[in-house]
Amino acid sequence: MDVSTYLLFAFLSGLALVNLVQAQGQLGFISLDCGLPPNTNYIEPTTTLQFTSDAAYIKSGVSKSLSSNYNQFLYKQYHHVRSFPQGRRNCYDISVKKGTKYLMRASFFYGNYDGLSQLPKFNLYLGDSLWKMVNFTDENMDTTVDSIHVTLDNQVQICLVNTNTGTPFISSLEFRPLPNETYKVLTRSLLLSYRLDMGTTTNLTYRFPNDTYDRFWVPYNWGEWTSISSALTIDPNTYEPGSIVMETAAIRIDTKKPLEIWWETEDENTQYYVYMHFAEVEKLQPNQTRGFNITYNGSVWYGPLIPDYLSTTTIFSQGPLPTPKKKHLFSLIPIENSTHPPIINAMEIYSAIDLLELTSDQGDVGAITSIKSTYGIVRDWEGDPCVPRAYPWEGIACTKTNGTVPRIVSLNLSSSGLAGEISQSIENLQMLQILDLSNNDLTGNIPDFLSNLSNLEVLKLDNNKLTGSVPSELLKRHDNGSLSLSVQGNPNLDCTSDSCKSSSKKKTSVVIPIVASIGGLILIIVVSIIILWIVKSRKKRRNETVVPKVDPSGTNDQISDHLLETRRRQFTYSEVLRMTNNFERILGKGGFGMVYYGTIDDTQVAVKMLSQASGQGYQQFQAEVTLLLRVHHKNLTNLVGYLNEGDRLGLIYEFMAKGNLAEHLSETSSYVLSWQDRLRIAMDAAQGLEYLHDGCKPPIIHRDVKTTNILLTENFQAKLADFGLSKSFPVDGNKTNNYMSTIVAGTPGYLDPDYYLSNRLTEKSDVYSFGVALLEIISCRPVISRSEENVHISKWVNSMVAQGDINGIVDERLGGKYDANSVWKAVEVALSCVSGNSARRPTMNQVVAELKSCLAMELERTPESRGFDSTNSVNMMSIVMDYSEAAPMAR
Ligand SMILES: *[C@@H]1O[C@H](CO)[C@@H](O)[C@H](O)[C@H]1NC(C)=O
Ligand SMILES: *[C@@H]1O[C@H](CO)[C@@H](O)[C@H](O)[C@H]1NC(C)=O
Ligand SMILES: *[C@@H]1O[C@H](CO)[C@@H](O)[C@H](O)[C@H]1NC(C)=O
Numbered sequence: 001m002d003v004s005t006y007l008l009f010a011f012l013s014g015l016a017l018v019n020l021v022q023a024q025g026q027l028g029f030i031s032l033d034c035g036l037p038p039n040t041n042y043i044e045p046t047t048t049l050q051f052t053s054d055a056a057y058i059k060s061g062v063s064k065s066l067s068s069n070y071n072q073f074l075y076k077q078y079h080h081v082r083s084f085p086q087g088r089r090n091c092y093d094i095s096v097k098k099g100t101k102y103l104m105r106a107s108f109f110y111g112n113y114d115g116l117s118q119l120p121k122f123n124l125y126l127g128d129s130l131w132k133m134v135n136f137t138d139e140n141m142d143t144t145v146d147s148i149h150v151t152l153d154n155q156v157q158i159c160l161v162n163t164n165t166g167t168p169f170i171s172s173l174e175f176r177p178l179p180n181e182t183y184k185v186l187t188r189s190l191l192l193s194y195r196l197d198m199g200t201t202t203n204l205t206y207r208f209p210n211d212t213y214d215r216f217w218v219p220y221n222w223g224e225w226t227s228i229s230s231a232l233t234i235d236p237n238t239y240e241p242g243s244i245v246m247e248t249a250a251i252r253i254d255t256k257k258p259l260e261i262w263w264e265t266e267d268e269n270t271q272y273y274v275y276m277h278f279a280e281v282e283k284l285q286p287n288q289t290r291g292f293n294i295t296y297n298g299s300v301w302y303g304p305l306i307p308d309y310l311s312t313t314t315i316f317s318q319g320p321l322p323t324p325k326k327k328h329l330f331s332l333i334p335i336e337n338s339t340h341p342p343i344i345n346a347m348e349i350y351s352a353i354d355l356l357e358l359t360s361d362q363g364d365v366g367a368i369t370s371i372k373s374t375y376g377i378v379r380d381w382e383g384d385p386c387v388p389r390a391y392p393w394e395g396i397a398c399t400k401t402n403g404t405v406p407r408i409v410s411l412n413l414s415s416s417g418l419a420g421e422i423s424q425s426i427e428n429l430q431m432l433q434i435l436d437l438s439n440n441d442l443t444g445n446i447p448d449f450l451s452n453l454s455n456l457e458v459l460k461l462d463n464n465k466l467t468g469s470v471p472s473e474l475l476k477r478h479d480n481g482s483l484s485l486s487v488q489g490n491p492n493l494d495c496t497s498d499s500c501k502s503s504s505k506k507k508t509s510v511v512i513p514i515v516a517s518i519g520g521l522i523l524i525i526v527v528s529i530i531i532l533w534i535v536k537s538r539k540k541r542r543n544e545t546v547v548p549k550v551d552p553s554g555t556n557d558q559i560s561d562h563l564l565e566t567r568r569r570q571f572t573y574s575e576v577l578r579m580t581n582n583f584e585r586i587l588g589k590g591g592f593g594m595v596y597y598g599t600i601d602d603t604q605v606a607v608k609m610l611s612q613a614s615g616q617g618y619q620q621f622q623a624e625v626t627l628l629l630r631v632h633h634k635n636l637t638n639l640v641g642y643l644n645e646g647d648r649l650g651l652i653y654e655f656m657a658k659g660n661l662a663e664h665l666s667e668t669s670s671y672v673l674s675w676q677d678r679l680r681i682a683m684d685a686a687q688g689l690e691y692l693h694d695g696c697k698p699p700i701i702h703r704d705v706k707t708t709n710i711l712l713t714e715n716f717q718a719k720l721a722d723f724g725l726s727k728s729f730p731v732d733g734n735k736t737n738n739y740m741s742t743i744v745a746g747t748p749g750y751l752d753p754d755y756y757l758s759n760r761l762t763e764k765s766d767v768y769s770f771g772v773a774l775l776e777i778i779s780c781r782p783v784i785s786r787s788e789e790n791v792h793i794s795k796w797v798n799s800m801v802a803q804g805d806i807n808g809i810v811d812e813r814l815g816g817k818y819d820a821n822s823v824w825k826a827v828e829v830a831l832s833c834v835s836g837n838s839a840r841r842p843t844m845n846q847v848v849a850e851l852k853s854c855l856a857m858e859l860e861r862t863p864e865s866r867g868f869d870s871t872n873s874v875n876m877m878s879i880v881m882d883y884s885e886a887a888p889m890a891r
Pocket of ligand 3: 435460
């Protein structure tokens with residue numbers, strides 16, 4: 001069964017290849033026009049490349065346009081720029097294919113877009129590495145950084161860093177997959193120095209479609225050179241340097257002398273890699289030969305070389321040119337019996353660069369992301385918090401040891417306007433040494449979990465509105481000198497710094513009496529009385545206000561510290577009556593009970609009233625709510641609060657205006673979600689699950705992923721609902737629980753067969769259910785067919801795939817408006833999720849990455865692409881390239 005599935009996948013990929021040819025070889029190209037309005041795209045007329053907006057990959061920056069004077073002589077992707085007046089760093093997160101060799105290119109054309117006539121200077125980072133110091137010599141010159149790099153991950157982070165020398169901006173970002181067999185070198189990545197089209201008779205720079213991989217070939221001629229050419233097509237080798245580039249070759253006018261190319265470098269340790277491309281363009285007679293040796297700094301590098309007629313030969317070495325060297329001289333010297341002078345058609349020179357992709361500890365990333373969303377922090381907090389390590393997020397410091405995963409060690413959010421309670425997510429920053437939350441409006445208690453941060457050395461909470469008392473464990477560490485703790489300026493905190501001091505004296509009080517005078521004794525008695533009074537009043541306060549009712553029988557033994565801090569989110573039944581206007585409007589009926597519409601102040605909420613459960617259920621309900629209140633993610637419905645009064649249990653969630661996904665997929669829905677909408681929704685839901693699995697400690701297993709549990713906001717952002725809670729209810733049990741246990745076990749059709757058999761619940765069970773939901777999103781078919789055979793959706797899709805009827809799988813209401821590769825990939829992902837063997841299923845992390853690339857493919861498809869005639873008007877243009885610095889010399 002599984003083997004045949006894989007064969008079918010191979011078959012699918014074969015189809016994809018056919019389509020690739022039809023799409024003019026652009027498959028896998030990522031072409032971003034930076035600053036283009038969101039969700040727009042176009043076909044660039046001179047290259048026929050489809051450019052899309054960069055907005056999906058970056059959240060910051062402003063869009064600017066160049067003066068229309070430029071329009072006629074510039075590539076269209078240079079007409080807009082994205083400019084970054086705010087923040088020290090601004091980062092793109094580009095979805096790519098892991099383990100792929102890419103040509104990566106970033107381009108910058110200033111064109112005085114800001115009217116300041118000031119050429120900015122700034123730094124460009126790829127991952128952790130400085131990729132280029134972007135610097136301009138001319139307003140009307142573009143700067144391009146061009147690299148060959150094998151991706152380590154499904155994401156590439158590219159950051160523009162402000163060096164206080166002008167506002168960073170960017171014109172375009174391009175990724176072109178290259179065959180693995182090309183540019184095999186001993187270094188991680190290559191940085192382009194020169195890519196030269198020799199002997200060309202035009203001054204045109206050639207790129208796609210003349211070059212399959214869209215490399216830029218810059219015209220290069222020299223006074224002592226002349227050119228020979230062929231009108232016939234040159235056969236490519238794997239490097240495929242485009243026939244038009246290869247059809248012309250340079251020879252030296254003085255045919256007796258060697259043809260020479262050299263360059264000098266400031267940094268004599270720069271490691272260069274050279275690729276020379278040759279093809280004979282003249283038809284030689286049998287008694288004629290063109291043969292030559294290639295020498296490097298006087299010794300033979302390769303030879304003799306006799307170029308093949310109309311066929312490309314590429315000469316390169318896998319290792320770098322020897323260092324240290326200031327001057328690099330290549331001479332092409334004819335061999336003895338050669339009747340014709342040496343030629344060269346094209347040449348590439350790269351230097352080695354270490355482009356280190358690096359990502360921070362994912363637990364830390366999850367925690368800091370949640371802190372960011374809890375407090376609505378707007379700073380330069382985009383991309384990876386610690387990477388590039390030279391420029392972490394403002395207010396954050398990280399470990400920097402080479403070869404280790406960066407961890408967050410310091411969080412400084414002083415004077416950041418934080419309101420609400422101290423976020424529970426801080427607990428998950430396990431390596432934290434310094435935490436500064438001073439000068440904010442934080443309320444609530446100083447949570448106990450801060451004492452779980454065993455590395456914490458500095459804790460500043462001054463000038464907030466914190467209440468309650470300082471956890472004793474923190475005081476202890478303060479007293480023994482391992483923690484610098486400051487809590488001044490919190491008027492309602494029991495332990496102001498003075499009382500902290502007095503309570504710390506309590507410990508030394510055992511020692512003091514031994515040497516104490518009578519006066520001292522009196523002081524001690526007074527102090528003790530004060531302490532007793534404080535302790536007592538603290539106890540009293542607890543009794544008065546903080547104790548939530550844990551179960552109806554009303555013992556207070558089960559007070560947990562977590563519940564103390566969630567107290568604020570607990571609502572009374574009368575409050576719930578008020579917010580729902582006596583349960584006036586029913587939103588729906590869930591497995592656990594009815595869901596009602598409500599409002600708290602002006603915020604819309606959904607109130608889920610739980611049907612009665614056993615006494616055991618109540619306690620677990622408490623524990624569960626405590627957990628859920630800690631979970632924050634943009635793709636999870638936010639728990640606003642809860643009701644726990646007698647046998648009345650309720651959960652109060654944010655209101656999701658557009659209801660659930662199942663309604664929108666149903667036949668009766670008036671609005672048909674586009675393929676792009678569906679991919680975004682699937683990606684949102686996948687990211688929510690990914691967070692539950694990877695971002696939460698311990699991981700939370702949803703257990704009931706299905707389209708009715710994927711809810712939509714006003715803007716069709718999807719959020720998962722009903723997560724985690726199902727764990728609260730006993731799986732096995734007596735009769736009354738049977739109803740519950742079916743819910744716990746999941747919904748028929750979505751239930752992981754592996755779990756059903758093994759009874760072992762893992763994240764992969766959620767992956768299975770997600771796969772089923774994804775198949776529904778693609779096909780809009782019922783999970784279990786309504787016919788008598790009760791065919792499961794995964795069976796049906798597999799049978800359609802077996803028949804090769806891919807289009808038959810897709811919801812016909814889409815009317816063919818989708819990128820076929822994108823759909824096929826999504827089908828592949830979904831089928832791998834529903835694999836019967838849970839070990840074969842991908843992780844949600846992998847699912848998210850795959851869906852991102854589905855979305856990228858779909859975004860490349862444009863309405864304009866249909867009916868566009870690419871054969872006409874492919875006029876080439878010349879672009880001044882940034883090769884002026886120290887271009888190679890030749891003779
Ligand atoms: C090469 O052969 C051609 C006849 O095929 C002859 O005309 C020519 O002179 C020869 N050239 C040389 C250099 O021997
Ligand atoms: C010239 O020499 C090369 C090897 O040095 C040989 O392969 C080639 O056939 C020779 N050409 C002629 C015309 O003798
Ligand atoms: C946190 O940042 C503020 C403002 O930049 C600074 O004054 C303070 O010293 C920092 N706190 C710590 C603990 O370094």
